[in-house]
Amino acid sequence: MSLTVWTVIFTSNNSAFGYSKESMITYIFLVAFLQSMIIASSLNGLASRLYSGEISNYLLKPINLFGLFAIQEIADKIKNLLFLFLESLFLFLIFKPIIVFPDLKLFLLFLIWSFGGLILNFIITLLFGSLGFWSPQVWGPKFLFFMILDFTAGKLFPLDILPIMLQKIIYLTPFPYLSFVQIQLFLNRLNSQDILKHTVILVFWIFILGTITNKIWKKGLKSYESVGI
Amino acid sequence: MITIKVSNLKKYFKVYKKEPGLWGSIKSLWKRSYETVKAVDDVSFEIAEGEIVGFIGQNGAGKTTTLKMLSGLLYPTDGKTTVLEFNPWDRKPEFQKQFALVMGQKNQLWWDLPAIESFHLNKAIYEIPDKIFDETLAKLSKILDVEDILRIQVRKLSLGQRMKCEIIAALLHNPKVLFLDEPTIGLDVVMQKTLRDFIKTYNKEFGATIILTSHYMGDVKELCERVIIIDKGHKVYDGKLADIINKYARNKILSLTLENSITKNDLEQFGTVKSFKNNQATLIVPRKEATKIASKILNQFKVNDLNIEEVPIEVVIREIFGAKKIH
Numbered sequence: 107m108s109l110t111v112w113t114v115i116f117t118s119n120n121s122a123f124g125y126s127k128e129s130m131i132t133y134i135f136l137v138a139f140l141q142s143m144i145i146a147s148s149l150n151g152l153a154s155r156l157y158s159g160e161i162s163n164y165l166l167k168p169i170n171l172f173g174l175f176a177i178q179e180i181a182d183k184i185k186n187l188l189f190l191f192l193e194s195l196f197l198f199l200i201f202k203p204i205i206v207f208p209d210l211k212l213f214l215l216f217l218i219w220s221f222g223g224l225i226l227n228f229i230i231t232l233l234f235g236s237l238g239f240w241s242p243q244v245w246g247p248k249f250l251f252f253m254i255l256d257f258t259a260g261k262l263f264p265l266d267i268l269p270i271m272l273q274k275i276i277y278l279t280p281f282p283y284l285s286f287v288q289i290q291l292f293l294n295r296l297n298s299q300d301i302l303k304h305t306v307i308l309v310f311w312i313f314i315l316g317t318i319t320n321k322i323w324k325k326g327l328k329s330y331e332s333v334g335i
Numbered sequence: 336m337i338t339i340k341v342s343n344l345k346k347y348f349k350v351y352k353k354e355p356g357l358w359g360s361i362k363s364l365w366k367r368s369y370e371t372v373k374a375v376d377d378v379s380f381e382i383a384e385g386e387i388v389g390f391i392g393q394n395g396a397g398k399t400t401t402l403k404m405l406s407g408l409l410y411p412t413d414g415k416t417t418v419l420e421f422n423p424w425d426r427k428p429e430f431q432k433q434f435a436l437v438m439g440q441k442n443q444l445w446w447d448l449p450a451i452e453s454f455h456l457n458k459a460i461y462e463i464p465d466k467i468f469d470e471t472l473a474k475l476s477k478i479l480d481v482e483d484i485l486r487i488q489v490r491k492l493s494l495g496q497r498m499k500c501e502i503i504a505a506l507l508h509n510p511k512v513l514f515l516d517e518p519t520i521g522l523d524v525v526m527q528k529t530l531r532d533f534i535k536t537y538n539k540e541f542g543a544t545i546i547l548t549s550h551y552m553g554d555v556k557e558l559c560e561r562v563i564i565i566d567k568g569h570k571v572y573d574g575k576l577a578d579i580i581n582k583y584a585r586n587k588i589l590s591l592t593l594e595n596s597i598t599k600n601d602l603e604q605f606g607t608v609k610s611f612k613n614n615q616a617t618l619i620v621p622r623k624e625a626t627k628i629a630s631k632i633l634n635q636f637k638v639n640d641l642n643i644e645e646v647p648i649e650v651v652i653r654e655i656f657g658a659k660k661i662h
């Protein structure tokens with residue numbers, strides 16, 4: 107849909123909000139790609155799995171719980187990748203877009219950042235999931251999170267079309283690191299100083315949220331009631 | 336060797352009490368009353384290698400909670416547990432490879448897959464070598480007579496068949512310690528017997544230490560020499576099953592067949608008359624005086640047959656729980 111919207115916008119202009127038609131189309135394809143690779147998660151039902159006592163089976167066995175979740179995530183992403191490929195092929199045939207690729211160095215960094223984003227999202231999902239140790243009502247905060255994410259990860263529109271003040275606020279959250287900065291890098295819209303800054307911040311978020319999640323899980327497992335079995 | 340050691344184990348749950356109805360739900364938004372439930376309260380015991388111990392208790396007595404703490408699923412509020420010299424809570428793989436928890440009301444098998452697939456998954460998880468896996472599987476499925484259903488979707492199996500497959504899944508890695516929580520629940524008598532025999536064999540063959548909880552006294556009577564009785568989170572008895580009767584039964588049962596017809600009143604001087612019909616009577620008499628009373632009856636009446644029996648163990652246990660005043 108956004109592909110259609112932006113195509114219409116670009117019929118009258120050659121560039122909008124500092125994006126050329128080609129970059130915007132690349133942007134849209136990248137958003138779709140990163141949406142499946144980073145944000146989509148098989149662990150969205152984790153809280154109810156905890157609350158219902160379903161994970162007891164795994165806790166009894168010599169399995170690393172986080173390892174298990176990670177593998178489920180990877181399997182899910184591989185499945186997404188397959189569908190994404192078919193979908194993109196279809197869209198390519200209709201729109202015949204020109205995708206602007208960065209040089210190899212940037213592309214590799216893009217892959218690394220995307221992987222970082224994936225880990226960050228995995229941690230955030232585990233953090234939300236851990237609420238299930240205490241309450242089954244995670245749907246509310248999760249819904250809010252998805253709404254915020256749609257606007258702040260750059261899914262609906264590039265963040266740099268927003269007022270500077272708003273952008274600054276958004277950059278204080280981990281959300282732009284779940285898609286937007288990766289796309290900016292791909293489109294070659296970052297200078298070396300930005301690249302360094304975002305790398306540090308991405309690592310910082312992974313570290314901070316990772317530590318918090320780890321602590322909460324340890325606490326959660328202690329109050330785990332293993333009901334239903 | 337002591338395999339399981341539990342000292343002063345406690346598990347308290349904080350539960351929220353909600354008033355019924357819509358108004359109760361609304362009220363609970365700003366005012367909630369919590370209550371601490373002492374599921375397990377200061378329980379200590381030791382179990383030696385190769386023992387089969389029965390856990391007896393009413394619903395909510397704390398049996399399953401104790402087993403869950405011994406398995407590392409629940410974090411104890413206080414106290415210490417050691418199983419095979421490990422602290423279960425650490426959930427070390429070396430520990431987890433040596434025990435199994437089987438719960439009658441729970442599935443570990445994949446519902447939509449044949450049981451054999453779950454067995455292969457467990458083989459990978461527990462890192463069971465091919466040869467041992469094949470041997471154990473062949474042996475277990477033969478004893479439990481499930482060889483022809485291993486390739487059928489679990490959802491299509493009957494409760495009994497599923498339970499047997501659950502047991503196999505739990506035993507593939509030859510655990511040294513086995514926690515069986517209501518393993519015979521919902522099974523018919525034939526199946527119960529098969530399972531009991533199997534548990535006995537497993538215990539002998541592997542020298543496995545087994546804790547068994549069951550509502551069926553039959554299970555406990557047949558399998559466990561020693562029992563631990565838990566009531567409202569407390570341990571109330573720990574010892575030989577046979578000793579429960581000596582310790583707690585206050586009465587014995589006298590069954591009589593009389594030659595002449597007498598009245599119920601004639602017998603009531605000796606004890607409580609439980610039944611009286613066609614010259615057949617059952618009397619409940621104080622345990623210590625049972626023989627004395629029997630001889631008195633023999634002197635006074637013409638008796639064809641007289642039998643002194645112990646009160647059934649179920650009744651004694653019921654009395655311990657104080658659920659029903661008996662005999």
